[in-house]
Amino acid sequence: MKGEKCVMGQGVGSQAVKARAIVQSRDRLKQKGEFPNNGLRSPEAEEGGCGVTGFACNIKVKGRHIFAPSVQMHNRGNGKGGGIAAVGLDAQQLGVDQETLKSDFLLQIAFIDPGVVQDLEEEFIRPHFRVDHEAWLETVGDYREVPGLEMEPPRVKRYFVRVLPQVLGRFQEEVGLSELEPEEAEEEFVCQNTFQINMRYYSSLGEKRAFVLSHGRDMMILKIVGYAEHVTQYYCIEDLKAHIWIAHQRYPTRGRVWHPGGAHPFIGLDEALVHNGDFANYFAVSQYLRQRNIFPLFLTDTEVSALMFDLLHRVYHYPLEYIIEALAPTTEMDFDKLPEKRKGIYRRIQASHIQGSPDGPWFFIIARNLSKQGA
Structure with a gap:
């Protein structure tokens, strides 16, 4: 952690204090219950080959246009998990005004047990x-119609x-977050509240009853046990408009998926991440x-990827270049050719993050809302 403090402290001492406070505030979550497998990934959760796709447009595009590329990579899944994320939504279609869409957290919860x-x-x-x-x-009247x-x-x-x-x-x-601006504290509250919902209704029960799909601003995630294209059909989002669409076909060749929680995408805060x-x-x-x-709860590579991205981006406030370097370190000749300052x-x-850098073949597509930065 010493090296981490050094990186975080480059001209941003107050941010380093805030980051440590956020990390420490989560210590209370340890008391909420036992975590699955103590961080070990069970055979049921192991990944295999998967398919990912996505596109972004400066005009809002209907969901039917993510359907075709999802079908094209149908053979990259086996029906055990499919998901879609949309960012940059249409306020009128969701029944709210533009200010609400921009400023409110869109909390979307999957109820496996409506009771x-x-x-x-x-x-x-x-x-x-x-x-x-x-x-x-x-939704459609009967899922068997799909x-x-x-x-x-x-x-x-x-x-x-x-x-x-x-x-707030x-x-x-x-929890000791008085140093944070109200907006920063509100974001952390939303994340910790989501964790507690998932602990109560997903992780700590033998029977999975509910979990949070997404909680970011101006974005949403849907996922099922099935194929990605089934999402657009079952939830009737063919005409839903968004600037960004991403989709994932899961192919867990060494495991099984018995509920939609293990499907992709996974969330940080305002991000949705899919992984192959x-x-x-x-x-x-x-x-x-x-x-x-x-504390990862869903036991997949993709979940820890999204959590890592959120840590580096929202908590440590790293610019994108530093996030990429933390996740995929530059080595050998590529490193030797860098300017000395870099x-x-x-x-x-x-030195700070090498132990948290993913090792193995991986590929991410990340859709995120940067409205806070004026994007």
């Missing part, structure tokens, strides 16, 4: 958030939320995250 809706809302939503809009996602879809997908409810001011103030005081490949050092990356009080920076990044 837990009231309990979940009463514990994790109503007491903590101002709910500006909520709605169940439209050719090839063999398992009924979960019902999904969408909430546009902001943390209540009194809740109490949270900052109780396999980490040889999954346990090492998981331990790196656990040392920073980040070599020095990269050495410090590698």
Whole structure:
């Protein structure tokens, strides 16, 4: 951790203090329950070959246009997990105004067991958030109407939320985040609340009953046990418009998927990440995250990838160049050809993060909302 402090402290001492405070605030989450497999990936969760696709456009494009490329990579999946993410949505289609779409967290929850809706809302939503809009996602009448879809997908409810001011103030005081700006603290509250929902209704139960699909601003994720193209059909999003679409076909050749939680994409905060490949050092990356009080629950390479990206981007505030170097270190001749100043920076990044860098063949597509940065 010494090297990490050094990297974080380059002209951003206050940010280093904030980052350490966020990491320490998550220590209380250890008390919430036992974590699956103590960071070990079970055989049921192991990855194989997968298919990923995506596109971005300066005009909003209908969801039907992610359908065709998903079908084209149908052979890269085996029906055990498919998912889609959309970023840069159409406010009117979602029943809100543009300001709500831009500023509210779009909390989207998959209810495998609809019987837990009231309990979940009463514990994790109503007491903590101002709910500006909520709605169940439209679906086809019967999942068997979708050719090839063999398992009924979960019902999904969408909430546009902001943390209540009194809740946020109490949270900052109780977990030691008084140094953070309210917006930064609100983001961390949303992430920790999502973790607790998943612990209660997904990880700690033998029967998986509900989990958070996404919670970012102006973005959404949907995933099922099936193929990616089934998502667009079952949830009737062929006409939903967005600037960015990504999709994933899962092919876990060495495992099985018995619920949609293990499918991709996975979330950071305002990011959705899909992945093809396999980490040889999954346990090492998981331990790196656990040392920073980040606890993977879904036991997949893709989940730890999204958590790592969120740590480097939102908590450590690294620019994209440094994030890439932390995830994929520059080596050998490529490193030797770097200017001396950049070599020095990269050495410090590698010293801090090499144990958390994924090892093995991997490929990411990340869709993210950068509206906070004026993008």
